[in-house]
Amino acid sequence: MKRTKKQLAYYDEQKQLLTEFCQGNEKAFSKLYHYYYGFVENYVCKNNGTTEDAQDVFQETLIVFLEKLKKDNFYLTASLKTYIIAISKNIWLNSLRKNKKTTIYSITNSENSDDSTDFNQKAIEIILSTDFDTDLENEKSILEKFNDYFSHLTSHCQNLLSTIVEEEKTTEEIQKEFGYTTRNNLHNQKYKCVNQLKKVKALAESKL
Template identity: 35%
Template sequence: MSTTEERQILEGILNGDEKILKAFYRDNMPYIKKYILKNAGNHEDVEDVFQDAMVFIYQKMKTDSIHLESSLRTYFYGVCKNIWRNRLRRNKKMVITDDLIDEKEHTENSIVDEIINKEQEYLYRKHFSKLGTTCQQLLTLLFKGKSMREISKVIGYSEGYTRKKKFGCKQHLIEMIEQDPAYQELKLPAKKN
């Protein structure tokens, strides 16, 4: 159900067309910002969710698996809302789960979780070390909770370019991890739970 204009936007996202990306950001950010701020989020959350949704759409475009049943804007809002709801649910679930699990079950689950977490961490570190120095530095600062403004000062780029670079670095890391056969093995047990 996508229009020619929406197809051009999707192609622009896929090709990293700066003009299209800026226009898409400008047109859609206010709505995403309003939704997240209204639902227990902050400005960093807004940026992160928007970027994660862009990565999601980029991946869907790359695999030619995006099928719009509504407008691109509605689809994008839905993706953003789902990402945000999942984060809220995950955070809330962690707190609730800690209070409700009995000790034995908690110990058994934590051992399995620890093994899976170690495998995931190894996979992440393996591919993180393959990134360029700037990407490693940018993502490390991001994971330490630094703002885009702080990161841009440290790495010496404008805030806008730093955001674009963050998107590219995250995307490259995700692609490397997803192409690793070990990722497929880790993914299978997760689907059973």
């Protein structure tokens, strides 16, 4: 999948951050906390949790993430934000299930979300859907499974869904970047790509 210079710079920055985090760099930890804790806190607090719960979840998330980073075969194909949120959501959903608290809301506050946030949120929820296995003890995590499915999509769908999920762009910006004449055309293509992802997932599961 071809990346733009901006995307390549973004991934280089992520790679450097992960290297420093894996080495125990305190500044790297602070950056991860600054960039991503707010998303985790918002999600946990909207789902029967407290700020203290969110802090515990984020700490556990970083522990799980660090363990994965140290594996020789680890490869980050989703954005760092998406990966960390996936682990956090996974941890908190398991906690809710153990305590039988199952009312789940979006990661972002829909009342305050603008068009771009809503557009990205729908894509994120597809990726983090509980249709994917949410048991951390299983052989593959949610994101690892998703990455397997994602790699079988057409290059156009990979590019489109990656841009929707990983970049802070409005619908209009994405529409212009991909050359769609109307917003409806963009949403239709996203719908087709999501359906393609679902078919890949169904095919993979039928072989189990």
